[in-house]
Amino acid sequence: MYDPTRLAALIAVSEAGSITRAAERLGYTVPALSQQLAKLEREAGAALLVRHHRGARLTGAGELLAGHARRVLDEMERARHELARLAGLSGGRLRLGTFQTAGIHLLPPVLSAFRRAHPEVGLTVTDREPPSGVAAVAEGEVDLALTHTYEPADPVPLPAAVSAEPVLVEELVLVTQPGHALTSGTSRLPLTGLAGQPVISMAPEHPPRQAVERALAEAGATPAVVVDTPGYALVCALVSAGLGVAVVPEMVARTASTPVGMRLLDPGDLRRTISVAYRTDEPNPAADSFRALLRGAFGRSAAAG
Known part of the structure; x- marks a missing residue:
């Protein structure tokens, strides 16, 4: 087999x-x-x-x-x-927490599939910027939360009785104003190529991004604008306007609402992993079914080793 x-x-x-x-x-x-x-x-x-x-x-x-x-x-x-349907999903509710990027680009097709499979389950979606979604799961405020971690990153233990299942792993890539020399090449750009470049610093005090910000600083990137709240749409808009370059998740770069240039970095070890956090000590057929749908939709991009 x-x-x-x-x-x-x-x-x-x-x-x-x-x-x-x-x-x-x-x-x-x-x-x-x-x-x-x-x-x-x-x-x-x-x-x-x-x-x-x-x-x-x-x-x-x-x-x-x-x-x-x-x-x-x-x-x-x-x-x-x-x-999951046999386990009993004839009613009840499913409370989901998500951050903006996942809510816009990952949740809608999975929510549609869940609604078709379980039309009697009520759905609630709330904004939970990481790492607050994990805490909301631990405290019973939501049943599931889409969250993320970055590499490199300082390890952050999960609360008791909470686990996180990877959904999608993506590289962080360089974004620039269209036509910028740094994104004119087709090969990977060494991270040291950012030395002296004006960089839009993405929430340097935000725990998930801190180690990434340190890596950029060590490469010699020069902070030009500091965005204190985790808003990639704003970062891409500032990049598009020529105020600096930035390093963002590939999904963000490919779906930016403002025009940007994009280039992969070398080494490709700056990453973001999107995961779904859930409780392990309470049976929840609706949450289990939703996690199965997430695996079906995105699991091939986050297969376990």
């Missing part, structure tokens, strides 16, 4: 077109992902990938297995949903 984690890895390579990009999406190192794929090839008894100078593509056998893998993983998620 094929390991679901390895099947998810094969699908990620198919979608990303590269083992390196797939590893970044899944939160693996490249050697670790290559090892998982090699094991899958041994299980399948056939070559599943062809590597080339621009990345990797699936062989005929790989495409065949990936097609079946998608159906298998989708069926597993469907089974989770149906089991």
Whole structure:
């Protein structure tokens, strides 16, 4: 029987077109992902990938297995949903906390799927900027909270009886005014390339960003504007106006409402992990079903090692 984690890895390579990009999406190192794929090839008894100078593509056998893998993983998620329904979701409510980026770009499709599956469950969504969402779960104010952590970061322990399940791992990228020389290249920009650049500092006293801000300072970036509240829309607007450059999550850069240039950084170890926090000591079928939907929608970008 094929390991679901390895099947998810094969699908990620198919979608990303590269083992390196797939590893970044899944939160693996490249050697670790290559090892998982090699094991899958041994299980399948056939070559599943062809590597080339621009990345990797699936062989005929790989495409065949990936097609079946998608159906298998989708069926597993469907089974989770149906089991949750059997556990009793004929009413009640689900209280969700979220921060703005996740609320706009991640929650709507999952909420729509949850509403279709469980139309009798009441939904409440509140604004919970990390790390306040985790505290709200611990205190019973919400059932689930989308939160985030950054790398590098100082470790912050979770409250008792609260766990966090990764939903999405993304790199932090450079954003600039359109046409800026720093985003004109196609290769990764060394972090030292920001030395002397006017940087819009993103909430330097905000706990999740503090270590990232230190990394930028160590690279020689010069704070030009300090934004004291965690608002990436404002940061991108200031960047677009030419007031400086910034380092933001890739999702933010790709969905910015103002035009910005974007470039990946080297090394690509500045990251943001979006997770869903939940209580482990209280049964909650509605929360379990919603977490299953999140895994189905985004879990292939945050597969566990």
